[in-house]
Amino acid sequence: MTVWDRPEPPTRPVPLDRERIVAAAIALADEGGLEAVSVRKVAARLDAGPMRLYRYISTKEELFDLMVDEVQAEILPEEQPGDWREALRILAHRTRQATLRHEWLADLLGGRPALGPNGLAVTEATLAAFDGLTDVDTVMRAVETVSAYFIGAIRREIANLRAERATGLSKHDWQRAHGPHVTRMLATGRFPALAKAVYDGTDVDAETSFATGLDWVLDAVAAKLTRPPA
Amino acid sequence: MTVWDRPEPPTRPVPLDRERIVAAAIALADEGGLEAVSVRKVAARLDAGPMRLYRYISTKEELFDLMVDEVQAEILPEEQPGDWREALRILAHRTRQATLRHEWLADLLGGRPALGPNGLAVTEATLAAFDGLTDVDTVMRAVETVSAYFIGAIRREIANLRAERATGLSKHDWQRAHGPHVTRMLATGRFPALAKAVYDGTDVDAETSFATGLDWVLDAVAAKLTRPPA
């Protein structure tokens, strides 16, 4: 029997696992935002039928959860910093940078509890930085307060960035950027304080304002730590 | 010509305006979450064809913007409080309460700049509370920091609330609530600090923890205000 007689071996389907699926989904999201992630497109990128993915996830939402957890791995600092303050600052900045790399993360941040392995590891590392410093409750309050801050701040930053991008770039968050509408509103005189802020305010770059606010919040936490709660 | 000969007058289409559309959309979202808001369903609720809405909005996203701005009206405090600190605190709490009334707001908060009339009014009122206290830049930093905090905090609160709801309620955010998974992870011993936090932590109700974190942040702002920046 010659080669010509024998049929080719059947093409086995591309092997699949969650890792590959998540990687494909992240690639799509990086390129076109969260809305570019569809079960069908992820599958196509893996040369698979859409339904095949449902062996690995049971819902599209779960795919998002996996994506977030994957990025948490980027956030987890490689070495444990000594100081709690450093730990929180680094966590905040790493989260911000991860979000700048993966803008879609802004849409998901804080949207669901992060209970994946990497998410838990990040939380663990953060809590560990407070070991022996105060009671658990104060630690929780501290971590939650700081993370609430940076989640909110990152969301706003990305929101502004997108808005600027959508209207043709500009340095000033508001005014020229958002074009005639805001300008017109301010011109009505109904928003004097706002107008003053827009016209007299200095343009600070996003990173600086992020870091400044973060320092304020960290100061606040520090103040509560030295004087343990009543 | 008798009645029988004359045809009925043509049924005029229900009059429509943005207000009605937004109200219908909000009603739907209140009942079934943001995902229950579809152009078709909003239209149906108004006895209109789906396409009719596109005379008033040009995209579904715009509808969301209008919804958010509508809720901003609920947030705008009726009377101007004297103190900047009171102003920020009230803003935070009113935003939180609005979000508890309209949970879908959590998904939108911080997702886009709030440039609608009510959004601008809220910002104006907030900025006005700082009138004459410090330079514009510090004021901006203060307002942004505080709002970053409460947006993040509100998002987390709603996220936890939904998670609890989805798994059958529980008092403890994590453990029993999220069922076997977290428990199992904690049992591995890989997350000692986290485990301690979960087991030894006190259950604080959401409002208290929100208010506590908020106070910390407000303290931080106060500290920066008394000592104006370099």
Next chain:
DNA sequence: ATTTCTCATATACGGCGTATCGCAACGGTA
């Protein structure tokens, strides 16, 4: 009365998430 304009509606397109089910390849047994 006739024309012009405005705007509600119908239809249609391409995409979505996912339930269901037939079927082909495989591993184990006789």
Next chain:
DNA sequence: TACCGTTGCGATACGCCGTATATGAGAAAT
């Protein structure tokens, strides 16, 4: 080697979505 149960892939299908476009009816203007 023949059979057979299991596994899991893929095709198909359903009902929904946002919205572009075309059609036609009524109001307004002449």
